[in-house]
Amino acid sequence: MITDLKINEEKKKEYYEKGYWTHDTIRDVWERQAQANADKEYVADDQDCRMTYGEVDDAASRLAAWLVSQGIKPGDVVTLQFPNWAEFTIAYVACFKAGAVIQSLARNFNGADLTYAMNLVESRAYIGPTSFHGVDYEQQILDIADDIPTLKVIALVDKKAPKQTDLPTVAEIVATTEPLAEKVPIESDQVACLLSTSGTTGKPKEVMLTHNNILFSERVFVEGLERTADDVMWMPAPLNHAVGFFHGLVAPMLLGGRSVLMQDFAVKDAIDLINAEGATWSMCSTPFIYDIVKYLDAHPDESLPTYVLHSCGGAPVPGALIDRAHNHDILLCEIFGSTESCPHVFVPPSKCVEWNGDWSGIPFPGIEVRYIDEQGNDVAPGVQGEHISRGPHQFVGYLNEPERTDRALTDDGWWFSGDLGYMDEQGRIRINGRRKEIIIRGGENLSAREIDDNLVGCPGVGESATIGMPDDRLGERICTFVAPLGDTVPTLESVTAYLEGEGVPKRLWPERIEIIEEIPKTLMGKVRRNVLTDELAARMA
Template identity: 65%
Template sequence: MITDLKINEDQRKLYYEKGYWTQDSIRDVWHRQAAAFPDREYVVDDHGSRYTYGEIDDKAGRIASWLAAQGVQAGDVVTLQFPTWAEFCIAYVAALKVGAVIHPVARNYNEVDLEYGMNLVGSRAFLCATFSHNVDYEAQILMVRDAIPSLKAIAVLDRVAPSHSDLPTFDDIYGAWEPMTEFPPVSADDVACILPTSGTTGKPKQAMLTHNNILFSERAFTSGLGRGEHDVMFMPSPLNHTTGFFHGLISPLLLGGRAVLQQDFRAAEAIDLMNAEGVTWSMSATPFIFDMLNIMEANPDLSFTTLEVFACGGAPLPPSLIELAGRHGILLCEIYGSTESCPHVYVPLDKCTEWNGAWSGVAFEGIEVRVVDEMGRELPAGAQGEEISRGPHQFVGYLNEPDRTNEALDDEGWFYSGDLGYMDEEGRLRINGRKKEVIIRGGENISAREIDDDLIGCPGLACSATIGMPDERLGERICTFVSPTDPTHPPTQEELIAYLQSRHIAKRLWPERVEVIDEIPVTATGKVKRFILAQELKARMEDGGH
């Protein structure tokens, strides 16, 4: 059982008094909805899988019985690794039923990532696909299972390719086990989910969120966007993120609604899928709607027939994109948040057109937002500082990392985002920069320092410093400045990537542009002056670079 949670007791009492928090767990909500709507479709994906609430409940109940028989108890961690498939719902509901903590990881995690992440959280069980997208997930977990002492149970879903080991498949379990009927006690204040989140210092942190955190967050989200049980959510984002998992699946669950998943985003196919399934709303990073709107501009035969609202996170929305969406009958709504504070600021639907990208938004009901100076003192309207937030939605710490928890979350419950912005007298927030060394690429947080650490030891490289390179579609791409050991033979992008490949570094951490520089600018204490590199990159791009 995870116990190192950081919750301010005065805030806890307040949240219960106001009804923001209740005694319900996500499992309680699931069981109510499955009983109320057993024949209603809950989730569909673009590869033909369709499941009603009742079907998910039955199959998840059988997996839960098997998990319990393998010794998985309430409070244990169950790690999930799946593409954006409907069957993810079977796995996450099974974990809920047995009272476990859900730990979804990226589908592009390799064996090194799995070993590190699962040992950090103490995974008791692992559920994954056998194979997808040229990745043998079954082989990966077999490669490292002996290096994860806590791991006691593995099962695989053979949707695309048959199992090639003695591991039980989901179908094996469906046929051998009856659905669980007695459930271990779970508190709404227990941790329900652990999500990896990129930090500024190397390896990902593991953010812990309780049942109450997640349920409040998604109630605020659906209420703020005016959604109801007849709405259909389109989700192309990975299911190991707050966007894909919480917004894509928990929000429809709360509404008794439906989710439509797309495994690999392709704009034209997404539009066809959304129209065929009657999608009315979506939430994802800006590149998704950017691509769909632009392909519709180029092809007049393509259009949305049912989509009403597309909420965007990960980067400020440009006015031109909001206006383009409006011409196609879509409200583009900016959302601001993070894994730790997800989401907490939004542009109300009746203000999307009026504000036109000028503001990141206002706080959802029940959430507090401030802008503070370096001493934590609240700043007056219009003054730039660090954005902080507090509310019932907020994470309760990083697992097994009290120092990093205390750096981000103070004793009064305020989360320090590391993002820079300012507010006006009406409480409108504008985010316009970051203190953190994080690159936001297509909505995914990537640690710049992690890339630099991974490059240490690369032949021909004396030093490197990575920054975000502005990109119209993705918001940012990865640009690495390199200081060579031999100025006449600096390492190339291909050589850097080859070195990272040799160390089994995931592709998402490979530099997409390399710039040679004589010396990396640093402060007196050795910290990289990334803002100077950003200025240098801007100048080089203006001088004719791409």
């Protein structure tokens, strides 16, 4: 059982009194919705899988019974590594029925990534595909199983390829196991999910979110965006993110609505899928809607008649893109948050066109936002400061990292985001940038320091410093400034060839190399990335 959660008792009492938190777990809410909507379709994907609430509930109850029979106890961590497949719903619901804590990891995590992440949370079970996009996940998890001492249970989803070993598949388990007979005891203030997030120190942190955190967050999310049970969520964002998992699956479930998952985004396929499924809304990062609007602009004979709302996080949304989306009858509303604070600021649909990108939004009901100076004092309306927030949605700490938790989350519940911005007298918020060394590329948080660390030892690289490079589609791309070592001047080709040879994931490769005589630093030796940002802007101009 995960303990040492950082929850302020005074705020906890307040949240219960106001009804922000309840004694319901996600399992409790799911089971009510599954009973009320048993014959209604809950989830579909673009790989020909469709399931009703009742079908997911039955299969999940059988998988949960198997997990319990294999020794999974309340509070044990189960790692899920899935593409955007409908079968993920069976696994996530089964985990909650078994009282387990979900760790959802990226589908592109390799053996080293998995070993680190699963050992960090002492994972007891793993559920993932047999094979996908040329990767043998079955062999990958077997190769590292001995390096994860707590791992005792493995199950596979053979959606794309038959299994090659005697490991059980979810389909086999469901076909041969009776449903879970008794409810496993769990509480709403216990951790429900662990999500990885990059930090300035390189290695990811495991963000702890309780049942109450997630339920409150998704409840105000759907209410603020005025969604109903008739809405159909289109979700191309990965299921290891709060966006894909919570917004893509938990939010529609709270409504008794429907979700359509997309395995691999391609713009024409996305438009065809949205139209075929009658999707009405989504929540995902800027590149998805950028590509859709660009395609619709170029193909006036095509349209998205049912698709009326796209909420967008990961980077500020430019007014020009909001205008272009509105030309196709799509409201493009900015959302702001993080894995730790997901989400807490939004542009109401009724204000989308009026504000037109000038404002990042207002706090959801029940969430407090302040702006402070470097001494921790509140700044006046319109004055830039650091964005801090507090509310029932807020994470309860980083797993097994109390010092990191204390640096980010105060005893009275304030989360220090590292983001810079200001608030006007009406409570409207404008996000301007970030203090922390994070690059947000297509909605994914990447650590600039981790990218720099990977270049230690690269031929010709003396020192390096990575920053985000503005990009219309992805928000940011990866640009690395390099001070050369010796006579060899590194190029983008030589750097990426080195990283490939070192097994560094492609998502951490620089996309632009800029040569500089010396990396600018403070007297304390910290890289002055703001100077590099200005330098890059001048060079790009």
